[in-house]
Amino acid sequence: MAYVESRKNLAGSACGIAGLVLTFTGLAGAYWPVVVVGLYGAGALIAPPERPAAPDFSDPSSQLEALRADFQTLRAYLDEVELPPAASGRLTELTELLDGLLAPGWVSKALATDPEGIHALSRAVHQDIPESVDTFVRTRWWTRIAPGTEPPERHLERQLELLHREAEELAAGLREAEARRQQTHTRYLEDRGRNG
Template sequence: MAYVESRKNLVGSACGIAGLVLTFTGLAGTYWPVVVAGLYGAGALIAPPERPPAPEFPDTSSRLDALRDDFGTLRAYLDEVELPPAASGRLAELTGLLDGLLAPGWVSEALAADPEGVHALSRAVHQDIPESVDTFVRTRWWTRITPGTEPPERHLEQQLTLLHRETEALAAGLREAEARRQQIHTRYLEDRGRNG
């Protein structure tokens, strides 16, 4: 059935019909079956090959929906973890920024147009933040039994600061893209006003 709908069969059939037209007009003569079959074969040979369909991947907005759900799961985990005040404040700033970027609306629509940004947020939610907090919790336990070592709070605060900077840079990039878009539209309107 796939061959019946294929390009090769359709082009070959069109050429075969042209052979039948030649037969009915008397140009094919007694060799009309050979002419029709030959034209069908030639048409099937010159037809472009079938192109396999391109794979369909989920669009970025569906990835953002899944990321929002995962961020909710991460926040539930973070609410159960006891952190020192400085790290807790830094984490609240970071999660607030992530919450703003992932909130449904025009910001997440702008983010959906930036696959690298979605990847960076996905990495932060799925890997960086949970790893930082979980490593702190495990290291803090060891520090309690072996006092005198470097406090794990410093590393946690530094990691959260770095993640906050990275997320702020992403937000700044989105803001700059929107500002450029606005400037381009202004130039377009100015040019249209001059030419109109």
């Protein structure tokens, strides 16, 4: 069935019909079957090849939807973990910032145009935050068995601080992109006013 709808068959059929027209006008003579088949074959040979369909990748907005759902799963996990007050405060600041970046609206629309930003958020939600918290929980247990080592709270606080800074840089980049967009629109309106 695919060949029936193919370009080669359609081009060959069009040329074959031209051969039938030549037959009915009397130009093909007694060799009309050879003319029709020959023209069909020529048309099938000169037709452009079929091109494969382009891959259909997921829309960035659907990636954000999946990331939002994963972020809610992460928050449920974080609510069950007992953290020291300083680390808990830093984690709250980080999750509030991520929640603002992932919230539906114009921010997520701007984020959808930034694949690097989506990747950074995805890495933070799927890998960095869970790894930091889980490593702290496991290390804290070992510290109770062997006291006198460096407290794992310091590492957790530093990791959360670095992740918060990374999220702030992402938010600043989105803000700058919107500011440039506004400036570009202003210049456009000014140019239009001068030329109009």
